Amino acid sequence: MTSSLSLRRPTSLWSAILAIIPWLTAALFLLPIIVGLLGTWLPAFGYFPALNEHSLSLTPWRQWLAYPGVNSSTVKTLISGLGASFLALAMLLLILIGLYPSRLFQKIEKALSPVLSVPHAAFAIGLGFLIAPSGWLLRLVHEATGWVARPPVWSLFQDPYGFSLAVTLALKELPFLLFMSLAVLPSLKVHRTLWLMRGMGYSRRATWLWMLWPQLYRQIRLPFFAVVAYSLTVVDLALIAGPTTPPTLSVLITRLFNDPDLSLRTVGAAGATALFLGVLLILWALRIVEKPLAWWRNRTLRRGRQITRHTCPERPIAILLVSITGLLYLLGLVVTTLWSLTLRWRYPDWLPESTSLRAWSRITGRIEDPLWCTLQLAGLASLIAIVLVILALENEVRLKQMNRPVNTRRVLWLLYLPLVVPQVAFIFGFQVSLIGLRWDGTFPALLWSHLVFVLPYVFLTLSGPYRRFDERYAWVARTLSSGPFTAYWRVKFPMLLRPILYAVATGFAVSIAQYLPTLFVGAGRFSTLTTEAVAMATGSDRRMMAVMALWQQSLPLVMFALATLIPALYFRNRREMMQN
Amino acid sequence: MFILDQYQIHLQGAALFAPLTAQLSSRDVLAIQGPSGSGKSTLLADICGVLNPVFFSTGALTLNDRNLRDLSVDQRNVGILFQDDLLFPHLNVYDNLAFGLPSGLSRDVRDQRIHNALEEAGLTGFAPRDIATLSGGQRSRIALLRTLLSEPDLILLDEPFSKLDQQLRTQFRGWVFEHIAEQNIPSILVTHDPADIPEGSQRLTLNKEPANA
Numbered sequence: 001m002t003s004s005l006s007l008r009r010p011t012s013l014w015s016a017i018l019a020i021i022p023w024l025t026a027a028l029f030l031l032p033i034i035v036g037l038l039g040t041w042l043p044a045f046g047y048f049p050a051l052n053e054h055s056l057s058l059t060p061w062r063q064w065l066a067y068p069g070v071n072s073s074t075v076k077t078l079i080s081g082l083g084a085s086f087l088a089l090a091m092l093l094l095i096l097i098g099l100y101p102s103r104l105f106q107k108i109e110k111a112l113s114p115v116l117s118v119p120h121a122a123f124a125i126g127l128g129f130l131i132a133p134s135g136w137l138l139r140l141v142h143e144a145t146g147w148v149a150r151p152p153v154w155s156l157f158q159d160p161y162g163f164s165l166a167v168t169l170a171l172k173e174l175p176f177l178l179f180m181s182l183a184v185l186p187s188l189k190v191h192r193t194l195w196l197m198r199g200m201g202y203s204r205r206a207t208w209l210w211m212l213w214p215q216l217y218r219q220i221r222l223p224f225f226a227v228v229a230y231s232l233t234v235v236d237l238a239l240i241a242g243p244t245t246p247p248t249l250s251v252l253i254t255r256l257f258n259d260p261d262l263s264l265r266t267v268g269a270a271g272a273t274a275l276f277l278g279v280l281l282i283l284w285a286l287r288i289v290e291k292p293l294a295w296w297r298n299r300t301l302r303r304g305r306q307i308t309r310h311t312c313p314e315r316p317i318a319i320l321l322v323s324i325t326g327l328l329y330l331l332g333l334v335v336t337t338l339w340s341l342t343l344r345w346r347y348p349d350w351l352p353e354s355t356s357l358r359a360w361s362r363i364t365g366r367i368e369d370p371l372w373c374t375l376q377l378a379g380l381a382s383l384i385a386i387v388l389v390i391l392a393l394e395n396e397v398r399l400k401q402m403n404r405p406v407n408t409r410r411v412l413w414l415l416y417l418p419l420v421v422p423q424v425a426f427i428f429g430f431q432v433s434l435i436g437l438r439w440d441g442t443f444p445a446l447l448w449s450h451l452v453f454v455l456p457y458v459f460l461t462l463s464g465p466y467r468r469f470d471e472r473y474a475w476v477a478r479t480l481s482s483g484p485f486t487a488y489w490r491v492k493f494p495m496l497l498r499p500i501l502y503a504v505a506t507g508f509a510v511s512i513a514q515y516l517p518t519l520f521v522g523a524g525r526f527s528t529l530t531t532e533a534v535a536m537a538t539g540s541d542r543r544m545m546a547v548m549a550l551w552q553q554s555l556p557l558v559m560f561a562l563a564t565l566i567p568a569l570y571f572r573n574r575r576e577m578m579q580n
Numbered sequence: 581m582f583i584l585d586q587y588q589i590h591l592q593g594a595a596l597f598a599p600l601t602a603q604l605s606s607r608d609v610l611a612i613q614g615p616s617g618s619g620k621s622t623l624l625a626d627i628c629g630v631l632n633p634v635f636f637s638t639g640a641l642t643l644n645d646r647n648l649r650d651l652s653v654d655q656r657n658v659g660i661l662f663q664d665d666l667l668f669p670h671l672n673v674y675d676n677l678a679f680g681l682p683s684g685l686s687r688d689v690r691d692q693r694i695h696n697a698l699e700e701a702g703l704t705g706f707a708p709r710d711i712a713t714l715s716g717g718q719r720s721r722i723a724l725l726r727t728l729l730s731e732p733d734l735i736l737l738d739e740p741f742s743k744l745d746q747q748l749r750t751q752f753r754g755w756v757f758e759h760i761a762e763q764n765i766p767s768i769l770v771t772h773d774p775a776d777i778p779e780g781s782q783r784l785t786l787n788k789e790p791a792n793a
Contacts (some may be wrong), residue, residue, distance in 0.1 A: 403634040475630050476666050478653040480680040480730045487654075492680070494670045575712035576669035 007445035015313025018395040043269035060270035069246030076162040081232030083166030088173040094426025119513040124240040126332025142348040165242040182224035220449035226419035233422035276425035339546035359543035374528040382507030385458040415456040427514040440521035449517035458507040465499035509556035520563035587639035604766035611777040614786030629653035652754040665723035674707040680730030774793030
């Protein structure tokens with residue numbers, strides 16, 4: 001009996017390493033959040049040793065509540081944040097009712113990753129060029145009809161209530177929600193359900209609303225919560241597309257944190273904590289309201305078939321919606337490119353009067369440092385993330401072989417934590433803690449702050465395909481080859497090359513899009529394409545703004561193109577590797 | 581020579597089946613039958629060296645006088661063939677076959693061995709082909725060639741015929757055992773279908789052990 005226990009395992013050191021990886025990974029992205037939250041809460045209650053404040057008090061809270069514009073800011077935040085979330089959710093539902101499953105939907109699926117890779121700031125800048133009072137859309141209208149010879153005095157962009165921010169955010173979050181739904185949709189067996197329900201007299205809309213949507217929502221709840229939290233607390237996008245006097249809460253708080261008057265730090269901390277609590281409250285309410293809704297749904301369903309109309313206006317509406325969204329992304333890119341090449345462009349001309357490459361050449365000298373910094377950050381962060389994530393997933397394989405399968409639901413909750421906890425709620429506290437350790441404004445600390453967001457996204461992107469891998473391939477490879485590493489490197493890795501590169505590209509894009517971490521943890525010593533683009537967007541030089549936005553937009557696009565092209569070239573003669 | 585003696589697999593203190601004893605010389609075939617869940621695949625996993633650590637096995641398990649438990653997967657020289665061919669989709673036929681060849685062969689020797697193997701299988705000229713372009717029967721044959729080229733001392737067959745259609749099945753079955761016999765090695769076949777078992781095979785059935793044992 002003991003002989004089998006002496007079973008020699010040449011890789012026991014390796015499995016020990018693997019066993020540590022998930023903890024290391026989790027610590028890497030959870031530690032900054034926990035430390036950061038505490039580091040924000042303490043100053044919010046007056047304890048701020050950096051400013052010699054050692055006594056707990058409610059003064060920061062009182063100051064926050066009395067701060068000019070907080071009430072109006074709160075209303076704008078709710079309008080833009082909740083508006084964006086529900087708008088995105090409604091658009092998702094409409095598109096699914098109208099178009100899933102269909103040929104067109106498959107095309108949308110294919111177009112999704114370039115759209116997803118567009119950084120928020122670049123998208124908002126493009127949209128601004130389009131719908132600002134003197135924007136391209138009105139110029140096109142003028143060109144076609146002769147109307148609006150003068151730019152209107154009212155503005156659809158940066159409106160004082162935050163409507164335009166809501167729409168901008170919704171348009172940016174819709175592709176994300178669509179993407180997260182893609183993983184769930186096959187398991188809903190939509191086609192067969194629609195077929196079956198139609199036989200019972202339910203229309204497409206009724207089947208979606210009553211049967212399919214509740215199931216789908218349950219499975220994309222976490223991504224949706226991330227969207228809600230993000231929309232309520234976004235900073236870079238709100239700076240570009242949001243209202244100004246006063247701005248949304250997160251922008252207001254960021255200003256307090258960066259105010260020359262250091263005493264406002266504690267007020268900002270109170271505001272950040274209040275915003276955090278508000279977000280938690282809203283998410284909790286969203287979770288709670290599901291129960292009465294489900295009860296109401298069941299009661300209605302029990303009363304039997306209601307809706308028998310088979311016409312589906314959702315289809316044309318969905319097509320319109322998808323076209324408009326796609327067109328806005330495309331036109332935004334086109335008009336940004338036009339502006340980057342513009343020398344003179346007067347209203348109401350629809351094309352620039354004279355063009356030049358001056359803005360592109362003028363930006364040299366200003367772009368090298370941010371570009372280099374962005375590339376280093378994004379490259380290193382996605383590389384570190386992919387290595388850790390692959391090792392963590394290999395550890396799952398190991399645990400499964402030991403019959404101790406990982407509780408993937410719990411892992412999922414942990415991964416979504418950095419996406420649900422608002423950045424403004426902890427990034428200040430993290431920065432303060434780094435100052436205490438004298439790590440602030442160093443490159444490794446900045447890299448770490450990016451990893452907080454890069455790691456979960458890389459994990460979320462890779463875990464699905466990685467877990468679906470048929471381990472028997474690895475088994476066969478090991479019986480045929482000279483060692484476990486050769487077997488992995490020559491079989492499992494190349495077979496998973498496509499999703500691995502895709503995950504790297506995702507990590508890259510996530511790092512590039514980061515604004516607050518660079519602003520706070522970089523402590524002004526580092527600037528990236530994103531911080532520069534946002535800084536320019538609030539300035540007045542449209543040409544430079546356009547050039548910076550294009551740079552910011554092109555890097556992730558190039559990465560996604562590479563992630564598609566490399567496997568396509570490498571496996572061009574391997575048909576089975578070309579699917580998916 | 582492959583030996584099982586009083587061999588059992590245990591899970592949480594309970595044996596999966598009554599003790600097995602068998603001795604296989606070269607060319608012997610051991611056919612193992614048993615209801616699903618009786619531990620057939622677990623047995624193959626243990627012989628291969630990829631047994632899930634929650635199980636453990638007792639009794640002798642030796643191949644050519646070496647205790648298999650002392651050896652890692654890649655040192656055991658045990659080949660396996662599944663019901664799915666599990667050819668690597670990112671490699672062409674040549675590279676799939678070369679994957680199993682011992683390392684350190686010169687390019688000429690490699691080419692020669694692969695060429696011979698393909699020729700014998702009636703697949704001359706298939707070396708540069710993408711495996712996705714092959715028929716099911718061709719894929720199965722390549723899969724066996726790949727295993728045989730790795731020069732195993734024992735070959736395990738995990739229902740290797742169950743996914744083939746009836747006509748192909750009879751053909752392929754004969755071909756497989758012919759080739760294994762040519763290599764002068766023993767083989768173990770796990771199957772549901774008695775028709776798969778070649779004449780003159782040793783047979784074992786995995787039975788649940790009586791509860792009081």
